[in-house]
Amino acid sequence: MSHYFAKCSTYMYQHRYMDFLLAHYLELKLPYSFSTTLSYISSPLLMAGGAMLCFDDEDEVAGAFGYIHGTGEHDYEDRHVIQLQVAFIVHEQRRSRIFIEGLQFLVEQLDEYADEEPVQEIRFWALSEEANHRLFSKIAKQVTSMIGEEGELNAYVVQLAELRSYLASFERDSRMKEKHGKVESS
Incomplete structure (x- = not known):
């Protein structure tokens, strides 16, 4: 099954981003109230940051990724850090390479604006499951945990250079498969 990514740089894409995430609100399993969840998923559109969508071969949204520059504890002045606010892929696509390709697309977007907004670190929170x-420790280091009313969250951090290096291994794997004729269209 093929897919492609698009930045949410127009109102139409921003609208699809919010519609998609709200339609999958329960599946997001965020341990916050609806209003707090809404602020997290909309912040990439409202603050300095970025949002992107993944579309399947039928042009249906299969995933959404969003981030903001800076952290609340530093009043968003630490712009060399981005926080992933949401990374969601529909259940049917989770065994595919969308997550890795989404991270590759994110790194490309960050590189595109590196002169204006150089990023060194990526942070995100995830349910403690x-x-x-298993998934996130492959790409980032767990640095802390927090127990709230709604459940336990783990904080992860990865340096952009380390993530770039990790993702490069997938590019090498793809080139090797192409060389040996084992690539499916993606």
């Missing part, structure tokens, strides 16, 4: 930890 074994499956999440």
Whole structure:
């Protein structure tokens, strides 16, 4: 199954981003009230940041990623840090490479604006679940945990250079498969 990514740089894409995430609100499993969740998922559109969508081969939204520059604890002045506010992929697509390709697209976007807004670090929070930890510990280091009313969250941090290096291994794998004729269209 093929897919492609698009920045949410127009009102139409921004509208699809919000519609998609709100339609999947329960699946997001964010341990916050609806109003807090709404502020997190909309912040990439309202603050300095970025949002992107992943579309499947039928031009249906299959995933959404959003980030902001800076952290609340530093009044968003630490702009060398981005926080992933949301990274959601529909269940049917989770076994595909969309997450990795989404991260590759994110790094490309960050590189595109590196002269204006150089990023060195990416941070994100995730529910403290074994499956999440197995996935996210491959790309980032867990730095802390927080227990709130709605559940436990783990904080992860990765340096952009380290993420770039990790993602490069997937590009090498793809080139090797192409060389040996084992690539499916994506």
